[in-house]
Structure formats: C-alpha cells, structure tokens
Amino acid sequence: MSQHHPVAAEEYRDHRAFVGPDRQLWENNGWSVRGRDDGTDYLLWTSPYLIQGLAGQSYRPGRLALNQTLLITHPAQAPDELVDNDFLAVGWDPDDYRAWDDLDVTIEDDTARWSLGGRTMTAAPPQWRIDGRHAGVETDLALTARSEPQWFTDPQEGLDRRADRWWIANGEVDGVIRTSGGTLTVVGAHGVHERHIHCGLVHDPISLLEGEGIVWFTVTSPELSGYVMARPSRGASWAQFDVDGRTVERAGEGISTATTRTWTDPKTRMVVGQTWHVEVEHDTTRLQLDVQARARAYYSWDFLSQGRTILYWWLCTANVTIEDEQGVRKLAGLPAEAHLNRTYYRRHGAFDG
Numbered sequence: 001m002s003q004h005h006p007v008a009a010e011e012y013r014d015h016r017a018f019v020g021p022d023r024q025l026w027e028n029n030g031w032s033v034r035g036r037d038d039g040t041d042y043l044l045w046t047s048p049y050l051i052q053g054l055a056g057q058s059y060r061p062g063r064l065a066l067n068q069t070l071l072i073t074h075p076a077q078a079p080d081e082l083v084d085n086d087f088l089a090v091g092w093d094p095d096d097y098r099a100w101d102d103l104d105v106t107i108e109d110d111t112a113r114w115s116l117g118g119r120t121m122t123a124a125p126p127q128w129r130i131d132g133r134h135a136g137v138e139t140d141l142a143l144t145a146r147s148e149p150q151w152f153t154d155p156q157e158g159l160d161r162r163a164d165r166w167w168i169a170n171g172e173v174d175g176v177i178r179t180s181g182g183t184l185t186v187v188g189a190h191g192v193h194e195r196h197i198h199c200g201l202v203h204d205p206i207s208l209l210e211g212e213g214i215v216w217f218t219v220t221s222p223e224l225s226g227y228v229m230a231r232p233s234r235g236a237s238w239a240q241f242d243v244d245g246r247t248v249e250r251a252g253e254g255i256s257t258a259t260t261r262t263w264t265d266p267k268t269r270m271v272v273g274q275t276w277h278v279e280v281e282h283d284t285t286r287l288q289l290d291v292q293a294r295a296r297a298y299y300s301w302d303f304l305s306q307g308r309t310i311l312y313w314w315l316c317t318a319n320v321t322i323e324d325e326q327g328v329r330k331l332a333g334l335p336a337e338a339h340l341n342r343t344y345y346r347r348h349g350a351f352d353g
Contacts, residue, residue: 005155006148007125007167007195012112014050014105015199018159024059025052027197029114029121030068031130031143033173034218034315034337035189036076041294042184043315043337044177045070046130046139047194048103048116049091051303058204060305063100066091067117069135071179072315074295080317082263082274087297090135092311094302128171128193141175143191146225147247150240163200169193170226170240190220190335192227206307206343213309213342215257217278217291219318221334228278228289230257239280241287243322254281260290268298272312276338286323291316291336300344307346314338 012029019025030047049066053059068091090096104115111124119132119139126145132138149169159165171191177184211233218227226241226248237255241248256279263274278289293314301309318336322329 005151005167007169009107009110009112009123009125011125011167011195012105012114012123013107014103014114015159015197016050016052016100019052019199022054023052023200024054024057024203025050025197025199026059026203027199028194029123030194031121031128032192032218032337032339033141033177033186033189034220034335035173035184035186036335037184037186039076040184041074041076041315041335042177043070043072043313044137044139045313046119046134046137048114048119048121050100050103052100053303053305054201057201058206058305060303064303065098065100065103065116066096067098067119067134068092069119069137070297070299070313071137071177072295072297072313073181073184074315078294080292080294082293082314083295084266085295087295088135088137089297089299092299092301125169136179138178139175141173141177141186143171143173143193145169145171146242147240149193150238150249152238159197159199163198163202165195165197165199167195168227168229168240170242172225190218190225192218204306205301205309205341206304206346209309209341209343210346211342213340216339217257217276217289217336219289219291219320219334219336221320221331223329223331224287224320224322224334228255228257228280230255232257239282241280243285243287243324244326248280248282248285248287250280250282255279263293265296265298268310270310270344272296272340273338274314284325288321289336290319291338292318293338301341305347308344309341310344312338312340
C-alpha cells in the first residue's frame with residue numbers, strides 16, 4: 001500500500017531528542033541526481049545521516065552523524081557494457097564518521113536546513129536545494145517536485161505510533177556540479193529524494209535485506225520520468241512515474257523486476273546485475289524498461305552489529321516502451337540508474353561448549 005501526500009518543512013525535523021537513550025535511530029535526507037552534460041553521463045547521490053545504536057540491538061552501540069557523497073561520471077557514447085570504472089564514494093567508511101552533534105538542523109517558517117561537513121540540504125517543499133562542498137564535490141543545485149511524494153507509511157501516523165516514516169519525491173534538477181575534473185552543467189536532470197526514518201528497536205537491516213535485498217530503478221526523458229523500488233524476496237514493490245504530465249503510481253501487484261544478465265565485479269568478486277527488465281501496469285498504462293548498467297560504485301554498511309550489507313549504484317541507460325491510450329511508443333537510450341542494498345554477511349555465534 002502507498003499513497004501520495006504533500007510534505008512540509010516539519011517533515012525535516014531531526015529525531016535526536018525524540019529517541020532519547022532507549023531507542024535506536026537511523027534517518028536520512030538524500031537525493032540522487034541522474035543526468036547528461038556535453039557527452040558526459042553522471043550520477044550523484046548525497047545525503048546526511050543520523051544513527052544511534054544500542055548494545056544488544058541491530059546497530060553497533062554509539063551515536064554518529066555522517067555525510068555521504070557518491071559520484072559516477074562516464075562517457076555518454078561509451079558502449080552499452082558494464083565496466084570496471086573509477087568512482088567517488090565517501091561517507092560510510094568509519095574514518096568518515098562525524099560527531100552526533102555536528103549536524104545542524106534549523107526550521108524557520110516553511111524552510112528546513114540540514115548542514116554538515118560543508119554541505120547544506122534546504123527543503124521548502126515543493127522546492128529543495130543542495131549547496132556546498134563535500135569530498136571534493138561542490139553542488140549548486142535547485143530541485144523541483146514533479147508530483148506529490150509517494151508515501152510507504154501512513155503520513156497520518158507519527159513516530160509515537162509506529163517505528164518508521166518513509167516517503168520519496170520525484171523531481172527535476174538544475175544547477176552545476178563542480179569537481180577538480182571540471183564542471184557539469186545540470187539542466188532538467190532527474191532527481192529522486194528519499195526521506196526515511198527508523199526510530200525504535202525493530203529495524204534489522206541484516207534480516208530485512210536478505211535474499212535479493214532492495215532494488216531501485218529510475219529513468220528520465222521529456223515524456224517520462226520516475227522510479228521503481230522493490231524488495232523482491234518479500235514481494236513488496238512501489239512505482240511512481242510522470243508520463244506526459246500525468247502521474248502513474250502503483251504499489252504491489254502490477255510491478256515486476258528481473259535481472260536478465262549478471263556481471264562479476266573484478267574488485268569485489270561479487271556477482272551483481274548488469275541488465276534488468278522492469279514492468280509497471282496501471283489502469284490503461286503499461287511501462288516496460290530494459291535497463292543496461294554502464295558504470296558502478298559500491299560501499300558497505302559497517303554500522304550493523306549482526307553482519308554487513310553491500311550497496312551498489314549503477315549509472316545506466318534504458319530502452320522504454322510506453323503503451324497507453326495514445327498507442328505504443330518506444331524511447332531508446334534514456335538516462336537511468338539502478339541501486340541495490342542487500343545482505344552479504346551474517347554474524348554467527350560460536351558452537352556450545
């Protein structure tokens with residue numbers, strides 16, 4: 001089940017004071033940006049996080065803030081094959097962790113700001129900004145929602161009634177991304193925003209992300225922009241697309257994701273996907289996405305007490321078929337992305353005796 005519902009600046013109030021000493025906390029405020037500039041494809045993910053773990057629970061004991069920046073760039077005209085590329089991924093290594101109090105959160109009128117480690121995330125829904133410099137990447141980005149956020153929890157239920165709060169917004173991005181290698185001009189790029197809060201003692205990523213974990217696909221063009229997210233091993237899935245100015249939204253039945261070709265990463269030796277087939281059916285609209293990875297980044301979650309998860313991000317292209325009341329349209333070579341978070345190691349106890 002999901003529903004779309006507007007959000008306000010109050011949704012960005014952090015929960016350090018709320019959890020106290022007896023509950024765990026994991027919360028983010030992240031954006032992915034996928035676009036193309038003058039022959040260069042790029043994929044950016046950036047987010048601050050707050051984490052509090054307790055002894056005997058699913059997170060390692062302690063409090064921390066962290067600032068993540070992940071950036072992949074790749075020639076737009078390169079062959080449609082996944083390669084062993086260079087990438088930037090800073091934030092989740094324990095050496096990158098920041099103090100719990102380093103994150104500064106302010107909410108004034110209709111605007112919320114999260115500032116950490118040189119970067120500021122500003123939310124004034126339906127407008128957002130990402131400014132500042134972190135990990136050698138300077139951002140000056142303005143983001144505008146293309147539709148109302150899709151909620152995966154009931155927006156009427158607060159964290160006093162349930163242990164998590166989760167929604168995603170689909171948007172358009174303009175501005176610049178600067179690195180030592182040059183400047184990327186961002187015009188009409190695709191942005192996907194995740195605001196996710198776990199508060200309590202029930203969140204256990206090692207168990208939740210076993211099997212196929214969680215996968216995420218996005219694609220963008222003037223005619224079509226949106227995302228699909230799924231936990232295939234648990235039979236859960238969600239999708240939201242803007243198709244010719246109308247919103248196509250789905251949860252549960254009518255969504256399928258399948259890996260159609262794998263790749264052995266020469267660095268990690270993990271077998272991961274490199275092509276996928278995704279379908280979404282809703283009323284009179286059917287979308288088919290054939291997604292091809294072309295470059296990747298990865299890192300692991302090491303803050304968990306009972307194991308590890310591996311996270312991959314792929315810069316992709318997609319061939320899309322749209323079937324609706326206008327007929328059948330085929331769009332080729334669209335900017336796309338894929339993301340995976342799954343358990344790869346579970347801690348085991350010793351034998352008795």
